Amino acid sequence: MPSDPPTTPELDAYRAGADRFIAELDEEYYLHFAGLKDRLDLEAIYERHADLTELERAQSLGAAVNGDRGTRELWHFACEGYMGKLTRSHAEKLAALEAELEVTVDGETIPFRMVRPTIANEPDRGRRQRLDGVLWEMTEEHLNPLYREALDVTRRAVPELGASTYRELYERFGFDLQGLAAQCRAFLDSTEELYERSMDRALREGLGFGLDEAERYDVQRMIRSPQWDVGFPGEKMVPALRATLSDLGIDLDSQENVHLDIDQRPQKTPRAFCAPIEVPDKVMLVIQPIGGADDWRAFFHEAGHTEHYANTSRDLRMEEKRLGDSAVTEGWAMLLQHWTDGTRPRG
Numbered sequence: 466m467p468s469d470p471p472t473t474p475e476l477d478a479y480r481a482g483a484d485r486f487i488a489e490l491d492e493e494y495y496l497h498f499a500g501l502k503d504r505l506d507l508e509a510i511y512e513r514h515a516d517l518t519e520l521e522r523a524q525s526l527g528a529a530v531n532g533d534r535g536t537r538e539l540w541h542f543a544c545e546g547y548m549g550k551l552t553r554s555h556a557e558k559l560a561a562l563e564a565e566l567e568v569t570v571d572g573e574t575i576p577f578r579m580v581r582p583t584i585a586n587e588p589d590r591g592r593r594q595r596l597d598g599v600l601w602e603m604t605e606e607h608l609n610p611l612y613r614e615a616l617d618v619t620r621r622a623v624p625e626l627g628a629s630t631y632r633e634l635y636e637r638f639g640f641d642l643q644g645l646a647a648q649c650r651a652f653l654d655s656t657e658e659l660y661e662r663s664m665d666r667a668l669r670e671g672l673g674f675g676l677d678e679a680e681r682y683d684v685q686r687m688i689r690s691p692q693w694d695v696g697f698p699g700e701k702m703v704p705a706l707r708a709t710l711s712d713l714g715i716d717l718d719s720q721e722n723v724h725l726d727i728d729q730r731p732q733k734t735p736r737a738f739c740a741p742i743e744v745p746d747k748v749m750l751v752i753q754p755i756g757g758a759d760d761w762r763a764f765f766h767e768a769g770h771t772e773h774y775a776n777t778s779r780d781l782r783m784e785e786k787r788l789g790d791s792a793v794t795e796g797w798a799m800l801l802q803h804w805t806d807g808t809r810p811r812g
């Protein structure tokens with residue numbers, strides 16, 4: 466590797482630069498997906514911070530990795546930034562295709578991104594099957610070649626970053642992949658029977674047939690659970706979150722760093738999301754409440770991310786606030802999400 470490790474001031478400058486880069490990206494995502502800005506304009510942000518994702522930068526940070534977890538996180542960030550830059554045109558083409566493609570089923574034309582929600586909303590099983598078939602044909606024909614190409618580009622970049630395989634690179638980022646695989650196998654083994662029994666019962670209750678017969682498109686329909694809509698009204702979502710947090714001693718309305726965006730806007734995405742623009746000082750929780758169990762789950766999930774970032778200590782280093790193992794923030798998100806399907810013991 467040709468690079469010298471960075472000095473301490475250089476590391477601090479890298480941290481500060483990465484902090485602004487991520488803040489600007491999060492703000493841009495927020496503005497676009499909240500319906501406040503038409504174009505998602507990432508190019509200018511990437512250009513402004515191009516030095517963060519240069520190969521030499523990643524290599525130099527790699528040379529600095531010692532026992533310090535923070536430095537390793539900075540190296541990880543630089544490597545992913547470099548690989549992301551190499552495949553950005555693929556990602557842009559994929560996004561454009563997904564937005565443009567349309568499928569025709571039973572004489573009806575449906576935008577590609579609406580096919581999955583349409584399957585979930587479709588009570589007729591035959592039509593679900595036809596929608597699913599077309600979805601995967603289009604994916605194989607138009608999207609998968611680009612995914613494969615991006616994967617090849619990424620694989621070719623791995624040796625430049627100092628590892629012989631993608632897996633070895635991620636193990637050096639600190640992921641115990643073998644250990645994780647063993648945990649996953651043990652979890653699957655111990656829950657296999659429970660899963661089969663529960664899925665079979667849920668499918669029979671919701672759709673009238675069991676697991677043996679069910680296909681992928683049936684599971685999407687089952688998860689949609691229209692029979693529960695009445696219990697998950699759109700107008701109760703925000704009050705339910707406010708009341709639930711209040712029971713835990715969190716007063717949502719007095720959290721000055723949490724910005725709840727519930728306004729209706731035509732271009733706003735219907736899906737809830739969280740944008741931690743400044744951690745912990747400016748965290749956006751965005752929702753256009755529609756209702757239904759799945760919408761509640763997504764909203765509480767994003768509220769979990771919001772409370773995690775809003776309660777993160779200001780004194781931590783950038784990599785501790787913004788980077789690191791996403792299991793931490795996903796853990797909080799899942800905790801709040803699962804409140805929506807918990808049953809209350811009756812006494």
Ligand SMILES: [Zn+2]
Nearest residue numbers: 766770795798
């Ligand atoms: Zn999440």
